[in-house]
Amino acid sequence: MLKWVQSGLSAVAGTAEPEYGREAIHTITDSIVNGNGDVAVSRDTTIKDFNWLCLDYTNVETQTFYFTDLVNKYAGFAQIIHSNLMGVHTTAQFTFRLFHHDEDKAEDNIWTSTKLENFRTDGSNFYADKVSFELNDDNTTYTLKSHVTEEALVELTVTRLTPGVIFGKDGTTYYGDDVANPWGSMRHLFWPRCTVNGTVKTPTQTFEISGYTMFVMALQGMKPHHAAKAWNFMNFHSKTYSAVQMEFTTPISYANTKVNVGIISKDGEIVLATINNVVLHQDPKEDPGVGWHVPTAITFKYIKDKKEEVAKDDDVVVGSVSGPLTTLVERVDVMAEIPQLVKNIVSGVVGTKPYIYQYCNEFDIEVGQDKEKGLGFTEVTFISE
Template identity: 25%
Template sequence: MSGWGSWFTGSEQPNAQGAASGTNFRAVTDEFDQGSLYGPLEPADLEWTCPTYISTETQTWYAVIEDGSFVTCQIIYSPIGIWNPQVQMTFKYSNPKTGKKVWKSVNVSKFKLQDDKRSCQSEIFTVTLKDAADGSQEFDINAKLDDEVQILISFVRPKEALGWKLGNGATGGMSFFGKQGDANAPVVKHRFWPYAKTKGLVVIGGQAIDCTGQGCFVQALQGMRPNLVAARWNFAWFQSPELDGTSALLMELTTTSDYGKVEASGKREPQVVTFGSVTCQGKLVSVVGATRSALQPDDSPSLHSGTRVMHLEKVLDPETGYQVPQSMKCTWDGAALIDGAAAPSTRVTGELVVPLGSPDQVNGLIDKVDILAEIPYVVRKVVNYVAGTKPYIYQTLNEVDLALCLPDALKDGSSEAGPLHVKGTLFEEHTFISE
């Protein structure tokens, strides 16, 4: 999600200038009503755009495999003005049972798109998207990052496990950083496969690791410098083989103080935008979304639904200087999708809490990433960093329980009353960029 190769500079975008009382941010969660949040993915939605302006475009694949290990790989495309775009492939493997962790970040050359614009290749990788006649799709990833790591993984999306964007049509999945009617407003957009089956292997140090498991895929574009898009991000992905395949995903961004909308105070306030989905029995059963002011108390209600991420028991991490959560609560609340159509009066809800512990002993910590340390060398040479800004990503993997409430129409014959308690694994990232 985060685009570890993303880079930062302090100049303000023109769209952010002017009276602080004016709305200059349009959240995707405000653009579509609760009955219209599910937007089906069209073939063009998964095409690379490869913009020429300053931006960051990513494709990211996540997997939890049968032995409990976590695997992720990401392609990052970062135009930097008059210089050639910087393209990276990153890879991370973490086995919580053995403690083994492997992290790679490789700058690549000869990047090009294939004819469908959804598949791509470079001198070290080939990524191919295949459409099957039955409606399923498959990403095949073949990469040799160096002499230590080789990737041969497929992510297969069953036809019932629909991919989605938030809202239908040309603007589905997009938030705009600019005033209403501004045709040049920068855009942030997301597309998701929340549930996929994984197969294949990775080879690490000559050892082949079976990657049979469960995965998800996220395609994203940040249409301006990442430090101007958001002050904070949260990403949560719960997965479980129970209930014939369960996935619950949330993405949340908090805009900087330069961008927001006019609230009851009469002043422009930064916004928290949360969106995600629930998949159960291998089928997409709800797409969720909500908005709230970042200046309101953490426990204040969101607009549109109860969907949100909450940081609980926050304390200072002296290493990073940020107030970090010692536990985190994720809530899903959205209209049920029944036979592919939203039923706004019929709700799907879910909730989980993950105990993270103190900053010096974080439960399930995969990594604490100093983002500036991962910026490509060429970018470091041409970018002036924001004084005092030190962005960090905390990544954790923990076993948790998801309390899931489904309407009878989605219970597939189950007569169990009350919430279903699903045991699974939560991968989450909480990212601090500024403020």
């Protein structure tokens, strides 16, 4: 029993890390700001950027479409997860969610999470039994087919409208004393505005999906609670604009360092790619029994100036997305499936208490003199104090 608990702790959470300090994290934003002008804020992605890396140590790679059907008011995401535990055990999962923005119908709220069998990667493509996920040769269209569960037969075609975006040279934040030999990493790259068309079939009905989506590939090359203690994520689509912002804050081990990247696109163009943005939690309320203070409204500010000292100066805010967090799609207790004894030890030893709060609400976007309403999907994640 003790060895089982120890292995569970190692696999799920590990132990608390020493305080390495700010010098032990080399953020993607550092490489841009301190690069003496030789590193651009962002560059266009290539087809090779989306190749699965399949690292041989603990890591999780994901490819995710966050889609919005503005006419029928459906939103959701389709995600492939490829993970490696300690270099000895590789798994893959397909997760899918569909929900209606303002109708509380159980049949319109679909959630599936299915373990995949006989999976393999092939460059940027992924295959498993009853699943295929393929990028076409001209790097413009992804096709996803998943018949892995009868609860949701998913067939979606995604075509990008703008160039892809990767921040800095490789979109990667490195953890460790030596940036050339890091012990952990975090990487993100995006297709910020795409069209999405297809169907989702359940045993009782068929949903026609037609709208916009944002596609993101992510790599978390270390244990999750060592990489970040909190996340803020927003994906917004309106008739004209798409916006994404992703922020994580490291644990005290890495000096509570914030890393934030954001993109605003309009029709077929990238309007902004920014690295010094601000997320404001507004009117937070305590989640009883959990203790996290969860916002009831949120604002994502896009800051053009790179200098930290002016990051909260409204004069350099070049865009914002804001709105209430009133429609809770899901409150996810990440450790719900972990045995209670392990959960208690993890919480007591490490201070880990991960919860994800997912919302879908009508938001406002402001860019210059433009103001438009759209639909925003937001995740506010708390992992550790």
